[in-house]
Amino acid sequence: MLGLSGRFAVSLSVAFISVFALCEYGIYYPVILRCSWPLLENEDSQSALRVLILSDTHLLGAIRGHWLDKLRREWQMERAFQTSVWLLNPEVIFILGDIFDEGKWSSSQDWEEDVRRFKRIFRHPSHTKLVVVIGNHDVGFHHEMTKQKLERFEQAFNVASARILSVKGVNFLLVNSVALHGDRCPICQNVEEELQKLSRALNCSIQGAEDDGHCKKTSTFPPTAPILLQHYPLYRVNDAMCTGVDAAPLDERNQPFQERYDVLSKDASKKLLWWFKPRLILSGHTHSGCQILHEELYPEVSVPSFSWRNRNNPSFMLGTFSRSDFQLSKCFLPEERMVFLVYSTSCLIISFITFIHLKMFRRPLH
Numbered sequence: 001m002l003g004l005s006g007r008f009a010v011s012l013s014v015a016f017i018s019v020f021a022l023c024e025y026g027i028y029y030p031v032i033l034r035c036s037w038p039l040l041e042n043e044d045s046q047s048a049l050r051v052l053i054l055s056d057t058h059l060l061g062a063i064r065g066h067w068l069d070k071l072r073r074e075w076q077m078e079r080a081f082q083t084s085v086w087l088l089n090p091e092v093i094f095i096l097g098d099i100f101d102e103g104k105w106s107s108s109q110d111w112e113e114d115v116r117r118f119k120r121i122f123r124h125p126s127h128t129k130l131v132v133v134i135g136n137h138d139v140g141f142h143h144e145m146t147k148q149k150l151e152r153f154e155q156a157f158n159v160a161s162a163r164i165l166s167v168k169g170v171n172f173l174l175v176n177s178v179a180l181h182g183d184r185c186p187i188c189q190n191v192e193e194e195l196q197k198l199s200r201a202l203n204c205s206i207q208g209a210e211d212d213g214h215c216k217k218t219s220t221f222p223p224t225a226p227i228l229l230q231h232y233p234l235y236r237v238n239d240a241m242c243t244g245v246d247a248a249p250l251d252e253r254n255q256p257f258q259e260r261y262d263v264l265s266k267d268a269s270k271k272l273l274w275w276f277k278p279r280l281i282l283s284g285h286t287h288s289g290c291q292i293l294h295e296e297l298y299p300e301v302s303v304p305s306f307s308w309r310n311r312n313n314p315s316f317m318l319g320t321f322s323r324s325d326f327q328l329s330k331c332f333l334p335e336e337r338m339v340f341l342v343y344s345t346s347c348l349i350i351s352f353i354t355f356i357h358l359k360m361f362r363r364p365l366h
């Protein structure tokens, strides 16, 4: 049988393990349970497509970042992702680029290891489709992007630099925005040509012009304007118009964005809007939230980073889509400072109880 101090030691260990399990595992459940799929206004939301969207996971590579930082951030993302998929059961998941931090310079061996970790962290049921978009940290900024880096990314994730994915009658246009530099480099030229083909095919599908010679031999898609998904946001001057708790910090919002670095060029943005007339644009890259309307017609939502390394309050988007309508909502994950507060308060309480126990039950020394 355990003595009084033995029982106390066991209780103390149980208390510590419970706090650890709460902060590292349990906390995601009540927080994500508060989120729900948005409802469509005039349609049956049950038959609509449920899509979870996140961005900029920046899995650390072999060069940058302390191993403890890597371990902690990946654990947080894994638990947040796994809990979200389990509770919300999305049909499609999009990750809008910069899934790796060092994809742009990692060796073949490090690359294999990073891909393996990504697939473990973001594992998902076979009925859920996970689609990634190419970001500048995955293949490098335009001047660093080589054919070899692009191909290894495309092969590892079965993606292409320009394609339309149609699910339940909803068209998702996936674009490698790093290749929209507009300098007619071979990669950029290929992507632009592919986009023009897709634009023609989509317009033919929407207009139903089968007899038109112009539309012969084009692919057919559901006749509806696409949702554009890419890493870089379309051109905007700065983030001054962005509001909300996850908008860029006030002192950064007025700093002008650099074309082809922070946002797409004006030219490439105009082309995408002109060619595709998307009913929604979803982008990442800035790591902060923002909602804007381009040309008073085309709404864009910048999805903030999913990593606690980049934000105190990461989040993901929930989208309900039908052929003619969509609704979005945002789901915030536990704030880093909240977790720290739970840890420190619990440790204080446990230390206080230990102190009282030692005071009351300490045997007098002879």
Ligand SMILES: [Zn+2]
Binding pocket: 056, 058, 098, 137, 285, 286, 287
């Ligand atoms: Zn990023």
Ligand SMILES: [Zn+2]
Binding pocket: 098, 135, 136, 137, 231, 285, 286
């Ligand atoms: Zn980026």
